[in-house]
Amino acid sequence: MNGMNYAICIRREAGFCGVQFKPGENIQGAFDLDPGTGVDDLSSSDAFCTHDALVIPAAANAGEHGLPMLNDPTASKFCGLRLNAVPHSQRADNFGVITTLPGSIQVFFNTDANPPAPHRYDRGFHLRFQQRPCTFLHTNSRLPQPDPLATGSFNHILFRALKSMDNKRRSNRIQGGWSKPVPTRTQAKPLLEGQSHTGKAFEYKESAEAQACRQKPPEINYNTNETLFETILSTTENGKSIIRYYPEFLSNADEAFVQLEKEEWEEIKGINRGTEFLMPRQMIWYGPYPYSFAGATLKNHKVMPPIVQEINELIRKLMKKEKNFNSVLINHYRDNKDSVDWHSDDETLFGKQPFIASISLGDTRNFELRQKPILPDTTYEYSQHVSIPLVHGSLLIMEGAVQLDWQHRLRKEFHTRKKRFNLTFRDCI
Numbered sequence: 001m002n003g004m005n006y007a008i009c010i011r012r013e014a015g016f017c018g019v020q021f022k023p024g025e026n027i028q029g030a031f032d033l034d035p036g037t038g039v040d041d042l043s044s045s046d047a048f049c050t051h052d053a054l055v056i057p058a059a060a061n062a063g064e065h066g067l068p069m070l071n072d073p074t075a076s077k078f079c080g081l082r083l084n085a086v087p088h089s090q091r092a093d094n095f096g097v098i099t100t101l102p103g104s105i106q107v108f109f110n111t112d113a114n115p116p117a118p119h120r121y122d123r124g125f126h127l128r129f130q131q132r133p134c135t136f137l138h139t140n141s142r143l144p145q146p147d148p149l150a151t152g153s154f155n156h157i158l159f160r161a162l163k164s165m166d167n168k169r170r171s172n173r174i175q176g177g178w179s180k181p182v183p184t185r186t187q188a189k190p191l192l193e194g195q196s197h198t199g200k201a202f203e204y205k206e207s208a209e210a211q212a213c214r215q216k217p218p219e220i221n222y223n224t225n226e227t228l229f230e231t232i233l234s235t236t237e238n239g240k241s242i243i244r245y246y247p248e249f250l251s252n253a254d255e256a257f258v259q260l261e262k263e264e265w266e267e268i269k270g271i272n273r274g275t276e277f278l279m280p281r282q283m284i285w286y287g288p289y290p291y292s293f294a295g296a297t298l299k300n301h302k303v304m305p306p307i308v309q310e311i312n313e314l315i316r317k318l319m320k321k322e323k324n325f326n327s328v329l330i331n332h333y334r335d336n337k338d339s340v341d342w343h344s345d346d347e348t349l350f351g352k353q354p355f356i357a358s359i360s361l362g363d364t365r366n367f368e369l370r371q372k373p374i375l376p377d378t379t380y381e382y383s384q385h386v387s388i389p390l391v392h393g394s395l396l397i398m399e400g401a402v403q404l405d406w407q408h409r410l411r412k413e414f415h416t417r418k419k420r421f422n423l424t425f426r427d428c429i
Helices: 088-093 134-139 208-214 253-261 306-319
Strands: 005-010 016-023 053-057 059-061 075-078 097-099 105-110 125-133 155-157 229-236 239-246 266-272 275-286 291-293 296-298 327-333 340-343 356-362 365-371 385-390 394-400 406-410 420-426
Touching: 016 105, 053 097, 059 075, 229 365, 253 306, 253 356, 253 420, 266 296, 275 296, 306 327, 306 356, 306 394, 306 420, 385 394
Parallel strands: none
Antiparallel strands: 005 105, 016 097, 016 125, 053 075, 053 105, 059 097, 125 155, 229 239, 239 394, 266 275, 275 327, 291 296, 327 420, 340 406, 356 394, 356 420, 365 385, 365 406
């Protein structure tokens, strides 16, 4: 327990305005402010609490006050006998220390790096505390006096488990029949949820901005059988995320589908969290370098098939590119069980903001996008989702910041689907 600066926070319950601290029992191996032996473990010989001390903010002691803190005049240090306001023989009636700061209540435990020899192996400290009702603190002074309104038992602050101690209630006695009746003081009760001191129900009204953040935006679904469209998905500090869709791009889509069926498709094994798995689709990679992702490395085939080169040229003319794409990844989805999970094509091999052209051949499958969370450490629950059915012979363009700000997938489906080929053209840099 050497060299500690440990803060303990006590949650303030509803209807309670302060905390009363009292010495604890003698606990073997702990810094104890009142071990009941007449000699205190916590720096009993240190008159200025320079070695080990408890720091209680805004502490008011009925008799002996704590020592002021130089860097915080509202807090006080306690050590040795300083938590006790009365002589050692009368500690059972000690009023203790009360703090009434608003908000949560904190106690700080400070020890230096070089404790005296007897305390080198101490393991903590022991202190009792009890939350006090607002009515008790508003009607009582800071002097020791009877405690008729104690509610429940004192809690214990300790770095290890302690047995709870019941607090004994005491009542005042009025001597003589001539005394007028003592007004009864209503015991403070914790406020119920939604109740306030004024008796009016508290209603929390969330701001419009907060409500907007908590509302999941509606999913955008495109009818791609008929419409050619271009849209900006989002605009962020990374730039604009743009997609373009051409539903009837390939006039020779049927011929291309037949030619791709003849290719020698490869089963690819990936690694997820140290476990090898078979990817739920077949692939072929054409490019200048091998392609690595998800723990797998695809060997590079140098020369694209003639039908793929023809499609590459058609895209170049449409996009008015200076030259054709130098790579293409072809995925073979055999049925509705084949898929690819959420991901972004953000490998350094393709640059920071790659221009991607995706050709679909075969059965229609839903291509889904979701926006990455704007705030860190948040989930995709409230992210914008977009769904685009990709039909036979269609072309989908993704450019700008799509790979930086969005993810996409082709999920498994419950309905029966026939085979589908997807050709993803990109430039390796």
